Amino acid sequence: MAYADTLPPRRKFGQTTRPDAWWVQPLFVFLGFSAFIVYSTWAAFHPLYHGACAYWYGGLHGENGGADYLSPFYSPEFWGTSPHALFGVAPSWWPAFLPAFSPAFLILWIPGGFRFTCYYYRGAYYKAFWADPINCAVGEPRKTFLGERSFPLIIQNVHRYFLYLALVFVVLLSYDAFLGMWFTDALGKKHFGIGVGTIIMVLNAVFIGLYTCGCHSLRHLVGGFLDSKTKAPSCAKTYNCVTCLNTRHMLWAWISLFWVGFTDVYIRLCATGVIHDFVFFKF
Numbered sequence: 001m002a003y004a005d006t007l008p009p010r011r012k013f014g015q016t017t018r019p020d021a022w023w024v025q026p027l028f029v030f031l032g033f034s035a036f037i038v039y040s041t042w043a044a045f046h047p048l049y050h051g052a053c054a055y056w057y058g059g060l061h062g063e064n065g066g067a068d069y070l071s072p073f074y075s076p077e078f079w080g081t082s083p084h085a086l087f088g089v090a091p092s093w094w095p096a097f098l099p100a101f102s103p104a105f106l107i108l109w110i111p112g113g114f115r116f117t118c119y120y121y122r123g124a125y126y127k128a129f130w131a132d133p134i135n136c137a138v139g140e141p142r143k144t145f146l147g148e149r150s151f152p153l154i155i156q157n158v159h160r161y162f163l164y165l166a167l168v169f170v171v172l173l174s175y176d177a178f179l180g181m182w183f184t185d186a187l188g189k190k191h192f193g194i195g196v197g198t199i200i201m202v203l204n205a206v207f208i209g210l211y212t213c214g215c216h217s218l219r220h221l222v223g224g225f226l227d228s229k230t231k232a233p234s235c236a237k238t239y240n241c242v243t244c245l246n247t248r249h250m251l252w253a254w255i256s257l258f259w260v261g262f263t264d265v266y267i268r269l270c271a272t273g274v275i276h277d278f279v280f281f282k283f
């Protein structure tokens with residue numbers, strides 16, 4: 001008897017014997033990702049508000065001077081209108097036929113690419129957006145699945161290279177959080193302090209760090225590179241730490257995704273004068 005003859009008949013799309021609400025998880029993933037993609041795209045295209053910088057809050061903002069808050073969507077800022085800009089306002093080589101330059105255009109492809117190729121996110125959005133399959137043991141709409149060993153999904157293997165860049169971003173965002181502890185007075189002097197925005201920025205760096213350091217590719221990297229576990233004690237300890245974070249990878253993926261968007265919203269609301277940053281203390 002041929003092997004194919006022993007297989008159960010193929011299910012139609014959505015057909016299942018599962019008694020639970022299997023569609024709830026893909027639905028929430030779809031809504032969560034869609035909301036983030038729409039908001040982050042809007043934020044990337046809107047660096048200004050009435051001609052003023054909307055992604056940075058600081059300097060003499062507010063009654064007593066503001067802290068130095070830079071939106072994570074815009075960090076590091078190569079060109080831009082905040083004092084963080086490394087090379088001036090806008091690059092002279094930016095093609096005129098493209099939309100007006102925004103500093104986020106040069107940045108967002110890195111964290112975006114890192115998340116898009118993440119092993120957890122892949123599993124989640126294959127189900128939620130492509131229904132491939134829409135959930136375990138539920139009939140799918142396609143008859144063939146080429147998998148991640150064929151084009152185009154083989155490109156997902158670039159994840160390990162995005163990891164190297166993402167680790168640099170953890171350092172940059174931590175530095176931004178440190179800068180968020182410094183408040184400028186009317187004379188331009190800096191004072192150490194803690195505001196609500198400082199705490200939001202510190203948590204942003206922590207959550208993104210916990211998500212990045214639980215990466216499957218990082219496990220492989222610190223575990224000895226090869227397909228067998230390292231014997232070096234220091235690598236084995238690091239491997240265990242990464243594994244520990246990896247067991248909660250989904251949780252950190254969602255918390256860090258929500259929080260990075262929230263951090264941008266908070267700084268944008270402060271910068272545009274909609275809310276005032278509450279300062280707990282400053283010296």
Ligand code: FES
Pocket residue numbers: 114118119120121159163211212214215216217218249
């Ligand atoms: S597997 Fe999720 S960040 Fe690498």
